[in-house]
Amino acid sequence: MSLRERKKAETRQRISDHGSMLFYERGFDNVTISEIAEAADVSKVTVFNYFPRKEDIFLDRIPELIDILTSTVTDRPAGETVLGALRRMILDHVATGHPLAGIEDRFRHFWRVVLDSPALRARAREVAEEVEAVLTRLFTESGEAHDPHLMAAFVVAAFRTTYQTTAARILAGETTAAVHDDHVTAVNNAFDTLERAFP
Template structure:
């Protein structure tokens, strides 16, 4: 059971992220300072940095959740299910749910535009993908006899990133989430069907 202290910390972290994200989307990431975020969230600058080492991490506040989802998908899979199949299942489920970490909703367009408008956020997004790939490689190594878990993880995440980027591009061009989601699920399955030919 989560303690009161842990709940309070989670609430503070979420409040900082929510307040900052609205400011970033409204004004542009590079035009918002940590001092302004702290004031708007009613905390000190030190408190902000206690929860988020860098300003970019406030915007990408779901990074830890992404790692937990990847880890759980592979670690908790059925005995006869490979890591590749487990990740396919996760990506399809996220798309079906419109999950912020792997799905599409019309309101996400403002988030993606904010990323594209900031070199700092684009750089942090690339770092985040590298971190997720390393996390995936680690759990594959721990739960399977894959001789090259780093390669498997890179192929999985590379395939997903390519397919997801296509969906984001369509959304930015004006397509709706409903239109994109159905095609995205087909594209995910097609990509993983191709991977299955070389990775079990």
């Protein structure tokens, strides 16, 4: 990146880091944009330049998620299906504990902040719709799906169901080690089912 791009990325990260710290300490709905701006040593206008919505300060990996989905599909090896590429990406993220798909004890606090905020839960539902739209486009471009929109909807549902089920177990007190193998099995079972349903 150029120097200007690096500085912009650093500013964005600083706003997100300070905002997230405040959200963890006091809860999402109890923190204002003014307080985040002051903590990050920027103006309110600057905060909104990087994050048009307060929810996106906490859910700051949305652009990364879209980029990863797109590159996973468009850069997949020859002969690999879109479903195969998505399965591989999710399992890789589970294995490495990536925040976008990993299931780790350390994410408990993040999940609780989201669950405690109606605004964040609503934004998460919107993100699912945005991901579904991106996947619809990718399936359409691949030519692999008879009904790209339906395929995309099923992929989103499969991910959401397996992820939320395992996260609920961790929130209930189980450890990553205790749920990891079950989660991997659930992801594989979900994609096996999709591949049978959409050969």
